[in-house]
Amino acid sequence: MDTVTQTSPKTGLTAAEQQYPLPPSRWDASVYTDPDRYRSELTAVFHHSWFPVHPSRDLPRARDFLTWDRIGQSIVITRLDDGSVRAWHNVCQHRGARLVNGSGNCGRARFTCPWHGFVYDLEGMVGAVPLRESFDEEALRGLRAPAVQVTEWAGWIWLALSDDVPPLLDHLGAIGTELAGYGLEGFTTRFRTSVRLKVNWKIAVDGFNETWHVPFTHPHTLAGLVMWRDAVLRISSPHSWMTLPIRGYTERAKATDDHRASHLCHYLVFPNTIFSCFPTHLQMWSAWPVSVDETELCAYEVVGPPPAGKTAEQWDRHNRRDWQQFLDVLNEDAEVINDISTVIGSLGFRGSMFNTAESRLTAFHREIARRIGEEEPA
Ligand code: FES
Ligand SMILES: [Fe+2]
Structure with missing residues (x-):
């Protein structure tokens, strides 16, 4: 044969x-x-895939942050006090300024926009707003830098830029x-x-x-x-x-x-x-x-x-x-x-x-x- x-x-x-x-x-x-x-x-x-973007150990302590700039996007990745990670778009919701540069530890757990001072917490939520009474209060309610899917697996921090991407392990099969x-x-x-x-x-x-x-x-x-x-x-x-x-x-x-x-x-x-x-x-x-x-x-x-x-x-x-x-x-x-x-x-x-x-x-x-x-x- x-x-x-x-x-x-x-x-x-x-x-x-x-x-x-x-x-x-x-x-x-x-x-x-x-x-x-x-x-x-x-x-x-x-915009519809998961990526390993940093070793988990690049973000070892609570309140550590880093910024990830690729494929035309800038993302802030933070570690919360409970050890979990968050990721959100690095762009101010007022008039689009870049919020965070580089990496480090954010001891005060907040980031202040360098343009007009909107304050963001480690999860990207807007807190203090200068001249708050001059804004439409409705527009400020629940305002945040949009969240990005993030997870830690196999020693890496993984991001997915869209919400419609399935969970990481489903994606990896x-x-x-x-x-x-x-x-x-x-x-x-x-x-x-x-x-x-x-x-x-x-x-x-x-x-x-x-x-x-x-x-x-x-x-x-x-x-x-x-x-x-x-x-x-x-x-x-x-x-x-x-x-x-x-x-x-x-x-x-x-x-x-x-x-x-x-x-x-x-x-x-x-x-x-x-x-x-x-x-x-x-x-x-x-x-x-x-x-x-x-x-x-x-x-x-x-x-x-x-x-x-x-x-x-x-x-x-x-x-x-x-x-x-x-x-x-x-x-x-x-x-x-x-x-x-x-x-x-x-x-x-x-x-x-x-x-x-x-x-x-x-x-x-x-x-x-x-x-x-x-x-x-x-
Ligand atoms: S652009 Fe950030 S506060 Fe104005
Ligand atoms: Fe080769």
């Missing part, structure tokens, strides 16, 4: 389909360059179950960096969600480690993930059914965040749109407690080496990706074609097309 068409009794899929689940697809170059489409993506995709298995609440963010890329955010996301560029882009850093031919891709709409065997690690891992214990597991939390996980440590990064042709990549090294047999010092050295290697790999990716900016307007580039090994890219672009109400190209 032809081995290619042999199907698994368990899944009914051929071996090729199990590894690479979607057929090839093609996408017009305009998905990366059209400013109107970019604006549609911001509203239809970014199977990816949430996967990530929950790592016990990330007990991990710490050890290193972080950010890098500007001169391309559309989807080029950045595409670049990190397939592995067969490894022998070409990363011949000296990753090619000897990542067994990229054996990556198994999975679609878990709107997210996706893959398991990657690692030379010298996967063979050594004790026989286990749990891929998390034996493989590098690489998850895309739709639309823009990747968790690349080992059981003991991980890298997480998000591709934030800045404009149609600019992206800011924010990356973190997140580490668990020292594994059995390692001292704190050994573990620290290991984490430093790991982070340096990640930065080297990131630089190699950034070089290729930034060079795309010099040819993105080329008359010779009509669009991208994704093969089956790029099934995660097909799933990602299909999801975006669906959300902005576009037909998938034939």
Whole structure:
């Protein structure tokens, strides 16, 4: 029998389909360059998703606050005296001034607008109003900077800009179950960096969600480690993930059914965040749109407690080496990706074609097309 068409009794899929689940697809170059489409993506995709925006430990104490400025929005995130977090739009309800800058501890538990002095509490409610009697009292009743959905999970503060987004764990689905298995609440963010890329955010996301560029882009850093031919891709709409065997690690891992214990597991939390996980440590990064042709990549090294047999010092050295290697790999990716900016307007580039090994890219672009109400190209 032809081995290619042999199907698994368990899944009914051929071996090729199990590894690479979607057929090839093609996408017009305009998905990366059209400013109107970019604006549609911001509203239809970014305003309706959950994002991990800060490690929880960036807000360790009661009355700590920070401001988050991305995708054309500014959000204040605060920790209340009872330990819970709140988030609200950083804009004064009087005449639209920016209320809060930077981060810190707000000992008095209130923020005063720098323009005419409206006072806001840690939850964004308007309290004192100068010249109160000169306003329409009705307009001031219950006035607040609009709240934003916020929750803490797996060691991160997550935001969703719309109220119609389902609860975080419903949004994450199977990816949430996967990530929950790592016990990330007990991990710490050890290193972080950010890098500007001169391309559309989807080029950045595409670049990190397939592995067969490894022998070409990363011949000296990753090619000897990542067994990229054996990556198994999975679609878990709107997210996706893959398991990657690692030379010298996967063979050594004790026989286990749990891929998390034996493989590098690489998850895309739709639309823009990747968790690349080992059981003991991980890298997480998000591709934030800045404009149609600019992206800011924010990356973190997140580490668990020292594994059995390692001292704190050994573990620290290991984490430093790991982070340096990640930065080297990131630089190699950034070089290729930034060079795309010099040819993105080329008359010779009509669009991208994704093969089956790029099934995660097909799933990602299909999801975006669906959300902005576009037909998938034939
Ligand atoms: S704009 Fe804030 S008080 Fe006037
Ligand atoms: Fe890469």
